[in-house]
Amino acid sequence: MGIDLYKPKVLKLSLEGFDGPIDLLLSLVKDQKIDITKIQILPLAEQYLIFLKKVVKEDIELAAEYLVMGAILTYIKSKLLLPIEEDEIDNPEKLSQILKFQILKLETFQKLAKNLFLRRRLGKDFFSKGVDEIFSKKVKFKYDINLYDLTKVYSNILLKDEKEVITIAYSNLYTVEKAIENIKKNLTKIQKWKNIMSLIPNDIKNYLELKSVIASYFVASLELSKDGKIFIKQNNDDKNFNLQIIKNN
Amino acid sequence: MENKNTINDDLKKKIIEAFIFASKKPVHISLLQDFENDKNNLENLIKELQEKYINSGIHLIKIDQSFVFRTSDEVSGLLNIEQELTKPLSRAASEILAIIAYHQPVTRSQIENIRGVTLSKGTIDLLFEVGWVKPGKRLKTPGRPLTWITTTSFLDHFGLSSLTDLPGLEELKLSGLLSHENILFSDPTNDEE
Amino acid sequence: MENKNTINDDLKKKIIEAFIFASKKPVHISLLQDFENDKNNLENLIKELQEKYINSGIHLIKIDQSFVFRTSDEVSGLLNIEQELTKPLSRAASEILAIIAYHQPVTRSQIENIRGVTLSKGTIDLLFEVGWVKPGKRLKTPGRPLTWITTTSFLDHFGLSSLTDLPGLEELKLSGLLSHENILFSDPTNDEE
Numbered sequence: 001m002g003i004d005l006y007k008p009k010v011l012k013l014s015l016e017g018f019d020g021p022i023d024l025l026l027s028l029v030k031d032q033k034i035d036i037t038k039i040q041i042l043p044l045a046e047q048y049l050i051f052l053k054k055v056v057k058e059d060i061e062l063a064a065e066y067l068v069m070g071a072i073l074t075y076i077k078s079k080l081l082l083p084i085e086e087d088e089i090d091n092p093e094k095l096s097q098i099l100k101f102q103i104l105k106l107e108t109f110q111k112l113a114k115n116l117f118l119r120r121r122l123g124k125d126f127f128s129k130g131v132d133e134i135f136s137k138k139v140k141f142k143y144d145i146n147l148y149d150l151t152k153v154y155s156n157i158l159l160k161d162e163k164e165v166i167t168i169a170y171s172n173l174y175t176v177e178k179a180i181e182n183i184k185k186n187l188t189k190i191q192k193w194k195n196i197m198s199l200i201p202n203d204i205k206n207y208l209e210l211k212s213v214i215a216s217y218f219v220a221s222l223e224l225s226k227d228g229k230i231f232i233k234q235n236n237d238d239k240n241f242n243l244q245i246i247k248n249n
Numbered sequence: 250m251e252n253k254n255t256i257n258d259d260l261k262k263k264i265i266e267a268f269i270f271a272s273k274k275p276v277h278i279s280l281l282q283d284f285e286n287d288k289n290n291l292e293n294l295i296k297e298l299q300e301k302y303i304n305s306g307i308h309l310i311k312i313d314q315s316f317v318f319r320t321s322d323e324v325s326g327l328l329n330i331e332q333e334l335t336k337p338l339s340r341a342a343s344e345i346l347a348i349i350a351y352h353q354p355v356t357r358s359q360i361e362n363i364r365g366v367t368l369s370k371g372t373i374d375l376l377f378e379v380g381w382v383k384p385g386k387r388l389k390t391p392g393r394p395l396t397w398i399t400t401t402s403f404l405d406h407f408g409l410s411s412l413t414d415l416p417g418l419e420e421l422k423l424s425g426l427l428s429h430e431n432i433l434f435s436d437p438t439n440d441e442e
Numbered sequence: 443m444e445n446k447n448t449i450n451d452d453l454k455k456k457i458i459e460a461f462i463f464a465s466k467k468p469v470h471i472s473l474l475q476d477f478e479n480d481k482n483n484l485e486n487l488i489k490e491l492q493e494k495y496i497n498s499g500i501h502l503i504k505i506d507q508s509f510v511f512r513t514s515d516e517v518s519g520l521l522n523i524e525q526e527l528t529k530p531l532s533r534a535a536s537e538i539l540a541i542i543a544y545h546q547p548v549t550r551s552q553i554e555n556i557r558g559v560t561l562s563k564g565t566i567d568l569l570f571e572v573g574w575v576k577p578g579k580r581l582k583t584p585g586r587p588l589t590w591i592t593t594t595s596f597l598d599h600f601g602l603s604s605l606t607d608l609p610g611l612e613e614l615k616l617s618g619l620l621s622h623e624n625i626l627f628s629d630p631t632n633d634e635e
Contacts, residue, residue, distance in 0.1 A: 019534050020559025065559050105556060105619050113540035115609060117531075120601045126518040127271035129511060133320060133464035143379055144335035145343055147407045147416075147577065148570045153340070154347035155421050157363065256520075264520050267499030267513040271523055283522070306460030320460040327449070327457055408576055408593075413586065416577055420550075420588050 021069035022106045024048065029103060036107055041096040042080055045073035072099075172205075173212040179220035184229070193233070196221060261285050262294045266309075275315035342372050346381060350403070350415060354385040354396030373397060381406065454478050455487045462491075468508030468594055505597045506604050535565050539574060543596070543605070544614055547578040547589030552622055566590060574599065 018024040028047050029039055052070045079092035120126055186199055196217055204210045224230045264284050269276045285291040299309045306324045348360050361367055376382045385398035457477050462469050478484040492502045499517045541553050554561055569575045578591035614620055
């Protein structure tokens with residue numbers, strides 16, 4: 001496990017300000033104040049990957065898009081560093097060109113959006129007539145419903161119709177029972193004091209799961225010591241919360 | 250108005266004109282003094298504006314101490330053709346219209362099944378009168394019930410070039426219209442949009 | 443209009459003036475044809491009306507195929523009024539609006555490809571609700587995906603008389619940036635043309 005649980009969270013990075021990986025790349029380019037048409041992919045890829053690594057540690061809810069982009073950039077980076085083979089299918093140059101194109105395109109639309117809202121706007125910079133006027137005695141009512149209203153109404157009917165189903169999303173947390181079972185299984189192997197961390201499974205996929213494993217192992221060890229199955233000790237001199245257990249013979 | 254003294258009468262007149270135009274209610278003369286505090290001159294400017302509109306389809310008229318633009322009598326008589334006024338469609342009628350749009354051809358009792366309530370008389374009639382729905386073919390089931398379908402004028406009103414341009418179920422879901430936001434716990438490893 | 447042939451141009455002009463003036467929203471030219479069915483003459487009359495208002499606080503402006511009175515630029519800043527304005531849009535929503543405006547007709551997944559990120563639910567929906575975008579024709583590609591286009595009310599809101607007035611549109615076309623090709627995230631199963 002490369003994740004250091006005990007390190008204080010000094011570095012706080014968030015992807016909240018970014019609207020997708022291309023937006024992130026674009027702001028990395030802007031930070032450097034380089035001409036957007038002269039982007040160097042290699043350094044940009046490196047920065048992105050460094051950034052991503054930091055964020056992955058902090059923010060496990062990272063959207064898949066960022067990881068996909070990370071993979072693409074890693075690929076481009078490795079290809080650019082190696083001599084180019086003939087007949088390369090995914091030519092790294094081509095990929096970088098496309099990437100640059102997309103960054104440029106997003107930048108263009110961001111600018112256009114900004115300029116659009118800088119324009120004179122109805123109700124703020126120029127005005128409509130204050131009221132609709134009725135001039136005729138013969139009035140035909142036109143019903144004021146637009147496509148949005150129609151689809152909204154229809155959606156509501158469908159929603160009302162659907163049985164309210166509450167979905168509890170699957171969560172990949174580690175149970176105390178499982179931890180107890182695992183420690184018991186390992187007890188025969190334990191001859192001397194052992195760090196509890198050395199007992200946890202090594203196929204944990206993410207930070208949240210790791211946290212739940214540690215919590216469950218901690219509770220499990222208390223449970224087992226209460227039952228007289230194991231002893232626990234904590235080394236006070238150690239800054240880390242270093243819980244050790246030994247079999248009670 | 251900071252620099253009203255540097256603004257000439259011509260511009261003041263335009264400002265007063267636009268202000269009365271954009272107001273929701275007849276504009277009391279005291280409000281116009283913000284643009285011209287010399288009351289005599291203000292009255293002059295308004296008089297000039299009224300004269301400007303004398304030969305128009307609209308007149309600047311004085312009601313009590315307030316001013317408002319109104320269609321001239323000359324024209325409003327001729328405009329006494331049917332004027333379209335908008336008013337909201339009732340919820341029941343919108344629902345029925347939506348069901349006919351999405352489920353057509355659909356019978357009255359099918360509509361009732363979908364909505365789970367009996368149709369009050371006149372709701373389909375109203376939609377028929379407006380011209381958005383019309384009777385379609387009868388079903389070949391017992392009782393040969395009448396079906397309802399939408400009209401060309403329905404498409405026109407909603408700016409659709411054909412019925413297939415109605416947003417479909419998938420699209421309603423994606424647009425967020427069709428979703429229960431009832432997920433209690435979300436799995437952080439799941440990359441839901 | 444029964445006796446429209448006996449009505450002279452001067453009176454027709456007044457009627458058209460009053461009719462457009464009465465409405466807060468742009469009036470489509472097809473509605474004005476009720477008063478003058480000779481399209482050339484209708485356009486002439488409207489042009490004369492526009493000229494009449496050139497030196498006024500309000501202007502008769504053309505938006506796409508519609509006409510509406512709006513306060514003139516000269517005085518708008520001096521009026522000190524605020525009409526109801528829609529809530530400010532999020533950065534994502536305004537970007538999506540720009541993409542739809544410059545790229546239209548454009549499908550949801552084309553927008554996603556350009557931005558390199560999945561659209562969160564409800565973003566297009568919001569623009570739809572405000573009335574700035576509406577569904578356009580479906581593409582004739584597999585899946586017949588729905589496209590999105592902008593509305594007259596979008597043009598009106600941003601003071602544009604037509605889509606070709608969008609600033610930078612020509613340059614954008616020439617730059618090749620409007621191509622849907624060369625997209626990194628393009629998903630072969632989706633609606634690329």
